Amino acid sequence: MLFLESNLGDPGLYPGTQHLHDSVVQMLLSILHGDGLMGGRILSGGSEANITALWAYRNSRQRRQVLAPETAHYSVGTAADLLGMNLSYVRVDDSYAMSVDDLEAKISSEKTAVVVAMAGTTEHGQIDPVDEIQLVCARHGVPLHVDAAFGGLVFPFLSRIGYRKRLPAFDFTLAGVTSITVDPHKMGMATAPSGGLLLRNPTLLEAIAQPTTYLSSESLASILGTRCSAGVASAYAMFRFYGINGYMKLLQGCMQNAERLAAQLKDVGFRLAIEPISPVVCIRLDDEDLAKRTQRELGQRNWLVSRTTQPHGIRVVMMPHLQGAIIPDFVSTLRSIVL
Amino acid sequence: MLFLESNLGDPGLYPGTQHLHDSVVQMLLSILHGDGLMGGRILSGGSEANITALWAYRNSRQRRQVLAPETAHYSVGTAADLLGMNLSYVRVDDSYAMSVDDLEAKISSEKTAVVVAMAGTTEHGQIDPVDEIQLVCARHGVPLHVDAAFGGLVFPFLSRIGYRKRLPAFDFTLAGVTSITVDPHKMGMATAPSGGLLLRNPTLLEAIAQPTTYLSSESLASILGTRCSAGVASAYAMFRFYGINGYMKLLQGCMQNAERLAAQLKDVGFRLAIEPISPVVCIRLDDEDLAKRTQRELGQRNWLVSRTTQPHGIRVVMMPHLQGAIIPDFVSTLRSIVL
Numbered sequence: 001m002l003f004l005e006s007n008l009g010d011p012g013l014y015p016g017t018q019h020l021h022d023s024v025v026q027m028l029l030s031i032l033h034g035d036g037l038m039g040g041r042i043l044s045g046g047s048e049a050n051i052t053a054l055w056a057y058r059n060s061r062q063r064r065q066v067l068a069p070e071t072a073h074y075s076v077g078t079a080a081d082l083l084g085m086n087l088s089y090v091r092v093d094d095s096y097a098m099s100v101d102d103l104e105a106k107i108s109s110e111k112t113a114v115v116v117a118m119a120g121t122t123e124h125g126q127i128d129p130v131d132e133i134q135l136v137c138a139r140h141g142v143p144l145h146v147d148a149a150f151g152g153l154v155f156p157f158l159s160r161i162g163y164r165k166r167l168p169a170f171d172f173t174l175a176g177v178t179s180i181t182v183d184p185h186k187m188g189m190a191t192a193p194s195g196g197l198l199l200r201n202p203t204l205l206e207a208i209a210q211p212t213t214y215l216s217s218e219s220l221a222s223i224l225g226t227r228c229s230a231g232v233a234s235a236y237a238m239f240r241f242y243g244i245n246g247y248m249k250l251l252q253g254c255m256q257n258a259e260r261l262a263a264q265l266k267d268v269g270f271r272l273a274i275e276p277i278s279p280v281v282c283i284r285l286d287d288e289d290l291a292k293r294t295q296r297e298l299g300q301r302n303w304l305v306s307r308t309t310q311p312h313g314i315r316v317v318m319m320p321h322l323q324g325a326i327i328p329d330f331v332s333t334l335r336s337i338v339l
Numbered sequence: 340m341l342f343l344e345s346n347l348g349d350p351g352l353y354p355g356t357q358h359l360h361d362s363v364v365q366m367l368l369s370i371l372h373g374d375g376l377m378g379g380r381i382l383s384g385g386s387e388a389n390i391t392a393l394w395a396y397r398n399s400r401q402r403r404q405v406l407a408p409e410t411a412h413y414s415v416g417t418a419a420d421l422l423g424m425n426l427s428y429v430r431v432d433d434s435y436a437m438s439v440d441d442l443e444a445k446i447s448s449e450k451t452a453v454v455v456a457m458a459g460t461t462e463h464g465q466i467d468p469v470d471e472i473q474l475v476c477a478r479h480g481v482p483l484h485v486d487a488a489f490g491g492l493v494f495p496f497l498s499r500i501g502y503r504k505r506l507p508a509f510d511f512t513l514a515g516v517t518s519i520t521v522d523p524h525k526m527g528m529a530t531a532p533s534g535g536l537l538l539r540n541p542t543l544l545e546a547i548a549q550p551t552t553y554l555s556s557e558s559l560a561s562i563l564g565t566r567c568s569a570g571v572a573s574a575y576a577m578f579r580f581y582g583i584n585g586y587m588k589l590l591q592g593c594m595q596n597a598e599r600l601a602a603q604l605k606d607v608g609f610r611l612a613i614e615p616i617s618p619v620v621c622i623r624l625d626d627e628d629l630a631k632r633t634q635r636e637l638g639q640r641n642w643l644v645s646r647t648t649q650p651h652g653i654r655v656v657m658m659p660h661l662q663g664a665i666i667p668d669f670v671s672t673l674r675s676i677v678l
Contacts, residue, residue, distance in 0.1 A: 001340045004530045004569060013643055044383060044532070047564035055421055074551045075564055081547065082394055082562065084423040185565065191343045192567045193383070193532065210417045223421065225386035225414055226524065228531045228567055230343060304352055 001230070008042070008227035009220065017229045020236045027239050028182055028196050031156050032148075034172035039202030041222070042184070042232050045195035046149030047075035048223055049181040052197055052208070053145045054079040054114060055223075059207035061143075063113035067106055069098040069128055071121040071310060073147055085113065095274050096121060096310065098128040100136060109140045117144060119170040119180075120151020123308040123315055124273050125280025127151060131168045134176025143178040146170050149195065152182025154278050157251040160244065165277050172200060179204070184235035187251070189242065189320065194231030250320050254279035257318040257327065264331045269339060273311055279318040285338065288312045297337045303330060340569070347381070347566035348559065356568045359575045366578045367521055367535050370495050371487075373511035378541030380561070381523070381571045384534035385488030386414035387562055388520040391536055391547070392484045393418040393453060394562075399546035400482075402452035406445055408437040408467055410460040410649060412486055424452065434613050435460060435649065437467040439475060448479045456483060458509040458519075459490020462647040462654055463612050464619025466490060470507050473515025482517040485509050488534065491521025493617045496590040499583065504616050511539060518543070523574035526590070528581065528659065533570030589659050593618035596657040596666065603670045608678060612650055618657040624677065627651045636676045642669060 003017060011018035025040035043049050050073065054066060068076045070089045080087035091102040098117060107115065115137050117128040130146060137144040148155075148170060155167050171180060180198045184190035199205070205221035212220045242250065258279040262272055265283060273282035285291045291312040298305055298314070306315040314334070342356060350357035364379035382388050389412065393405060407415045409428045419426035430441040437456060446454065454476050456467040469485055476483040487494075487509060494506050510519060519537045523529035538544070544560035551559045581589065597618040601611055604622060612621035624630045630651040637644055637653070645654040653673070 001343070004340070004343075004573075007531060012638075044563050044567070045565040047562065051562065059420070074549050074559070078549045078559075078562065081398070081549065082421060192346060192565045193563075195565070208420065210413050210420070212413045220413070220417075223386065223390065223417065223562065224383050224532075226384040226531045226534070228383070228570065230569065231567065234343075299351075 003230045003233040006229045008229045032171035039199030044193035049197035050075045051079040056204045057114040065111040068116035112142045119148035124282045125278035130170035134174045138176040146180045149183045153187040157247045189238045190235035194235045281316045283314045285313045342569045342572040345568045347568045371510035378538030383532035388536035389414045390418040395543045396453040404450040407455035439471045451481045458487035463621045464617030469509035473513045477515040485519045488522045492526040496586045528577045529574035533574045620655045622653045624652045
């Protein structure tokens, strides 16, 4: 609350805020195995982070093709339209993870500006096989942006608690990963606006710098001018308050609830898009009208959940504030609507 | 502070916040003679508002040329780079207002997507002759976006107090004005993020809509996804707290201080870019190195002011929190550095 009026867009006037910003970037880099990297920016959210990354790749590489999985967040489509880039979707397999074969067929050293991979898809919480994707990208000299807006503060903690499913690496441990979107205002528990863009090479942003003599810096490589810093202060506070152990505990609780929900849904006959590997449960309905009606009727009973399209269904994100005790009521309500 | 966690990007989950948002839009429309218009959006600031407007004009008109005065805010340059549009600058006259003759020479029905005019230039607080510009635009069938990020909540109140200089109209009273940027988080005294984009025809934004099934709305015509609503609640509160009379009094005080500063500067031999018509005082130094050194040395003495480039100099914005009593000290400090 103390930071509602300080402007991250004018760091000369707010050096303390800038220091918090840089600390948050370092903490995010550390969580995603980017220690020693100096590049990053806390922006307003995942959309701005993805758009900024694609803008920088377009300008620095003078290429216009973006390859992203069919499951990419809609902001990748926004970015492509905004930036005049050509977005080609890479097919996903039965588990809604990017098909490396289809990527291999579509990638082009001459045309592709950047490949986007997902770590935590919006609809399923799935991770693309980033470890394999990065090899394909590196072989073609194409940068790889990982949209871990949701998963970037989920999977590192699930891995640390020895979560039983083997999760592919997706962060800076992989040499082919050149940038990552990761949002403290999602599973980092920070308030918005707080979305991170981490860069292996911070000079990438020079490709989008605009001169701005009237601010305290001489140029600004950013879509937004004034940037509310409350989300940065909040991220700093949350990181210090929870720490690695706190987030591990938080995510363990979310994951237990997700598995409990998944089990109870299956018990009464629902099918899931994938077995949850993160606290996202995607319930197949396989019919658009049924999905719309279900979402609407759930909403009328104050269950505010999202609709999915791949497959048509309903998505539940088991956030930390949700109590496991509500699950049976949700499942029976859903059952009464659908089955 | 109560609104730090509510997301304007998901209005179905936050209907009360959306209601505040719509109220703020209506109040802004009312101040800018747009009563009865239904179009507007509170975004993160003037940069996002300008970029969003240009994006919508590019898509809806399938043209790529932007015409803007040499004094346009840098976000117009950001927008042009981001959107792949061609920004051509229109010359300004001796008073740093757009030359209508030069606009006439450059505008093209076939090529020009939009003309941008300024109401409150960043460096001088100047208004372009929007009343004449809109006629040129209308004659060529080209939309006119007015960037009144700063001036939109300055000039309406200065006009109402019968401020002695005749100010050109720049708002929806002029039929050729199709959209306006106006920022509550500048002279509206609201906290960031709170920048308004007002539209004569709200369907303009359909040209940039992206499908977003997983949110409570089916599509989103917006650069950002998650949008912190604290600035909207703050704008609502400020508008209700100050009211028209409160802002008139506030602006009168700012203007008196600007005129006092201008007079004292001229008394000791400084020259101004223009006689202030808003609470912006632009001090000519006419030398880039001198301007840089002056800004730096003022900063070392805790006078944090901006540098200008047209002309090279120093800019002071007399914001409401500044007391007139500090002016003599500033003038003598500036004198000791420069003269």
